[in-house]
Amino acid sequence: MVELAGRHRIGRLALLVTALLVTIPLPAATAPAPDPASLILVDGFEQGSFAPEGGLFYKDNPEQRAGRIAFGRNAPLQGQGELTLTAVPACDRRAEGCSERAEAWERPEVLVPYSETVWYGLAIRLNDPLPQDDRRYVMAQWKRETLRDAERDFSPFLALRLYQGRLGFTVETDLLVSYPIGSPERPEGCLPGEARVLNRPESHQTRALVAIESGATPESYPDYFDACAPGIRVTRHADLPSAQKGWIDFVVRSRPGPAGDGHVEILADGVPIVTVKGHIGHAAPGLDRNQYFKFGPYRAPNALPWSISYDDFRRGPRCSDVIRAGQCPAE
Template identity: 30%
Template sequence: MNRRRICALALMLVMAGAPQANAASPTIRDEFDATSVSDNWFSCSRDENSFSFGKLADDARSAATQVVKALPQNNVLAFAWHPKGCAREDGSYDRDGSERSELWEAQKILAPMGTEIWYRFDMFIDDSITPTTGRFVIGQWKQTNSPKDAPVLAQRFNGRAFTVSLEQDNADPDRDPKNVLCRVFIASQETAPVEPGFGTPHTLVKPAQVFSLMKTETLSVGHDTDDLAHGTAPLSLPGLTGCAQGLSVTRYNSLPDPFGKWTTMVYHLRLVSDQTGLIEIWADGKKISKTEGIIGFKPFLAKESQYFKFGSYRNHAEFETVTRLDHFIRSERKEDVDPDGTLAPP
């Protein structure tokens, strides 16, 4: 066999083997132009929410619109975990003490846990959230069958201040044994009470604890009990503080004020619970922060998938909140989410 044929055969073998070695997750784009949701998404229907899609009456764009309404407070928590608080085909769902109006990435498009991946989306957060509002999450990334039922990464709007937090196992040797998680803030609005690098310990509410706790609080199974607004004065916290460990957090800019307007977000993610984890965040074309190190929970389950969901997820509140999602792109290639280099500059 001559050299040319050997080289050609070697190239054919490399090309044939590449898809198996690097199975790419699909690139997803959604402009929400249609009047019904595409099969890229699962709508988490419940009594307190509603969804609409397509052209906005007060805007030139199309979007997915989610509304979460104020319903009478319900402290009845159920322990059936499927389908994680969303309505089944018969309309029933497991009431979990929280209120939500979320779109979830559909199962068929999920990327493997730890995939290096880019997200770009436009979000509209209305003005309803107040400085006294407690737990309010709008946009989070989770792991299927996670060893901890908490988001790996979350956008939080508690107290009308935009922050982004990650979760990791609480490895502080002096921790309270019940505080198994460490929430680390990696990006913040100027008005937020914490700056990037601050880690706060918290407990995971488990079914055995629920009935003793629900007498005084509205809880969400699998989430902490103290996720409340903290005030308005920023803290100066250089470096990592609290329970945060194994991370490097670099701050470039503050998050913008997102209330009552559209904000363009870009995330570059590698969600793994060893030293190779990565989160880069841009907002409205400005680099906000870069985080490297331990992200998520051990054991790292590479066979599992990561999924994004967007929309209001809150404790009971006495007001209606509208959120909107548009120009959604998810890809393993930066050039797909930022073709001209203006949304995610170095």
């Protein structure tokens, strides 16, 4: 009888446990986070702040705190809003390494690995007064993340710059073999398809001027692009619009490749400007796994404010995700 009663108690306990398992809901499985490389991001700056679906933010750091950020409605490219970023005088012009900037950054959670292809679209308008000197002026830049213990700085592997009032795109990579223009190897200039470069041995980097403004020649730009690098191959389709044009809608393919498999495409207002292949970007100690994009005025110290407006930010894994006019380049 005792054994039978014990069996009844065990049976009732089993039924109770089963009932609890049936009636108490188990926690739902957490959905995996989306792959950043597959995200399509859009921000027309219509909301008076950065849109959650755009993946952008204004970074709070000492260099940026003096800058100004304004969401406004002053003749946007389309829609009702635009973003104006202004770098203001904040450095002692005698200070070493000081810079002035006001940049919007991609958020860390949306960053894409350095080895992936990402397409960007962004409209840019340079506001008056337009700087005409030959200081450091950058309006948009693509970089590789660096670790805290990195021993040196790395320039953007792709950047939109201003040279004496003219637009220019540059790509940067680890130091390459190059041949000075006028040397026995390149007595008359660069061979077809070779990039015109500035070698910077002190920083172990080579910078190439890959796109110039309409009506200019490479000789119109600072004469420090004085060598030719076979390791960066440039196919020019057209020149950039004038910096004074007003709104320019850029589409850019970002695909760094420090080992020589990089591939960049640049379009402006639907017109293919340049295809760049070869050594693009950096591979060195102190570098992290992701690439990132930021835009806004960045410069060496200056006595005047510098203001740029932006509209219609787009990002996606394909050209068709971001293009607004013209045709996508063949892959």
